[in-house]
Amino acid sequence: MNEDLTIRVDQTRCVGTGQCARTAPDALTLGRNGRAQPRDQHSTDLDTLTEAADFCPVEAITIHLASTGEQVAPL
Numbered sequence: 001m002n003e004d005l006t007i008r009v010d011q012t013r014c015v016g017t018g019q020c021a022r023t024a025p026d027a028l029t030l031g032r033n034g035r036a037q038p039r040d041q042h043s044t045d046l047d048t049l050t051e052a053a054d055f056c057p058v059e060a061i062t063i064h065l066a067s068t069g070e071q072v073a074p075l
């Protein structure tokens, strides 16, 4: 659990593979539009979120510090 992280999914890039939701199912889910959306952003540790972002084939996921907006993954 990490309360200082925010997940962003670029809806214009996501192609709906679902890989991120399989890697971090508490943090990401496929929405009704077939694209990934953040779910419980505080449920998953940074390593798992980074793995989900790294697996995305279109680099649609970024992880940020909620307090400053600084991107912390992927780097």
Ligand code: SF4
Pocket (backbone or CB within 6 Å): 009, 013, 014, 015, 016, 017, 018, 019, 020, 021, 035, 036, 055, 056, 057, 058, 059, 060, 061
């Ligand atoms: S891995 Fe990337 S392309 Fe696939 S659903 Fe997640 S955000 Fe979308």
